[in-house]
Amino acid sequence: MKITIIENELYLAQSISAKLGQAGYETEVYSSVKEAMATSTGDAYLLSTNLPGQNFNSLITKYKEKIIILMVSYINNDTVAAPLKLGANDYIVKPFIIEELQRKIEHYKEYQTLKKYKNLYKEYHEYLLQDINIENDIEKISSPLVVLTNYIKMVDKLAFTYAKNKDRVLVFVPLSSKDWKSKIEKANKKHLLYISDLQTLKKGEREQLFDILEGRDFIISTTSDIETPYKQIEINTDNKLYDQNEILTIDDYVKFIVNNFQYQYPDTELSKKLGISRKSLWEKRKKYGIFKKK
Numbered sequence: 001m002k003i004t005i006i007e008n009e010l011y012l013a014q015s016i017s018a019k020l021g022q023a024g025y026e027t028e029v030y031s032s033v034k035e036a037m038a039t040s041t042g043d044a045y046l047l048s049t050n051l052p053g054q055n056f057n058s059l060i061t062k063y064k065e066k067i068i069i070l071m072v073s074y075i076n077n078d079t080v081a082a083p084l085k086l087g088a089n090d091y092i093v094k095p096f097i098i099e100e101l102q103r104k105i106e107h108y109k110e111y112q113t114l115k116k117y118k119n120l121y122k123e124y125h126e127y128l129l130q131d132i133n134i135e136n137d138i139e140k141i142s143s144p145l146v147v148l149t150n151y152i153k154m155v156d157k158l159a160f161t162y163a164k165n166k167d168r169v170l171v172f173v174p175l176s177s178k179d180w181k182s183k184i185e186k187a188n189k190k191h192l193l194y195i196s197d198l199q200t201l202k203k204g205e206r207e208q209l210f211d212i213l214e215g216r217d218f219i220i221s222t223t224s225d226i227e228t229p230y231k232q233i234e235i236n237t238d239n240k241l242y243d244q245n246e247i248l249t250i251d252d253y254v255k256f257i258v259n260n261f262q263y264q265y266p267d268t269e270l271s272k273k274l275g276i277s278r279k280s281l282w283e284k285r286k287k288y289g290i291f292k293k294k
Helices: 010-022 033-039 057-062 077-086 098-129 152-165 180-186 203-212 250-261 267-274 278-288
Strands: 002-006 026-030 044-048 067-072 090-093 145-149 170-174 192-196 218-222 232-235
Touching: 002 010, 002 033, 010 026, 010 098, 026 033, 033 057, 044 057, 044 098, 057 077, 067 077, 067 098, 077 090, 090 098, 098 152, 145 152, 152 170, 152 192, 152 218, 152 232, 170 180, 180 192, 180 203, 250 267, 250 278, 267 278
Parallel strands: 002 026, 002 044, 044 067, 067 090, 145 218, 145 232, 170 192, 192 218
Antiparallel strands: none
C-alpha cells in the first residue's frame, strides 16, 4: 500500500515516512498540495491541515474515493468538520503515536476492501436475477411468509426485492447447511431472514425450525407443499425448463434454446451446439413458429 504524505514541516514528514516505511508501507512526501494533485499516486493520503496559503479542499474532492486522514494541530470547522463533509475519512491530532495512525490506515483499508466486495456481490446478484420476473405485487406482501414455488430463483428475487423496498437487512440461511440453527440464533432479531429449502427438512426438524423462528421476521422458500403455521403464497413459472419435477422432452429443450440463444449465436454455430444441421434448425423454427427477426 502506498501512502502519500502532504506536510510542509519537512522533519515531521520524513519522520512519518520513515516509520511507515519500517512498517512495510511505500511512501511519497509532498510539501505542496498543487504538486501532490499533479503527480501523487498514493492509495491513502495523510493530509496536514496546517498548510499556510494552500487550499487542500480541492485535493480532498479529487481523491475522496481513496483513504484521506487529516493531520491536525487543533480541531475546528476548517481543519476537521468541513474537510470530513467533503470526503475525508478521519483525522488524527498532532503529535500522535505512529501505531495509532497505522491502526487508522488499516481500518480504512479494510473498510474500502469490504465496500468493493459489497458492490461486486450486489452487481453480480443483480446480474443473476435480472431475467427473473415476478408478477406478485411486492407492496402487498408482508412477512413472515412461506413461498411455494417450482423455481427457487423466483423466491430469491422476491426476497431481495422485498428487503430492498422495506430497507431491511437480509440474512440468508439455507436449510441444506448443517449449521442453519446457529445461523438463525446468531442473526440480529431486527434483520429479515431469508430461509431456503424447507422441503429438505424432516417433520421433527421443521418443528424445531418453527420454534426457533418464534418472534422472528422471515421469508421461507419451499418446492414442496408443506403445512406450516404461517401465511403462504405460491409463485410458479410455466417454463418447463425451470420445473424441477419434470424431465424435458427434446422438443421442449430445443425450443427453449432457440428462443433464448438465436440472437447470441449465428445459425451455423447454434445448430452445431444443438447437434443438428442448419436445415434441421430451419425446419424446427418452422415447426415451433419461431421466426428470427433481421
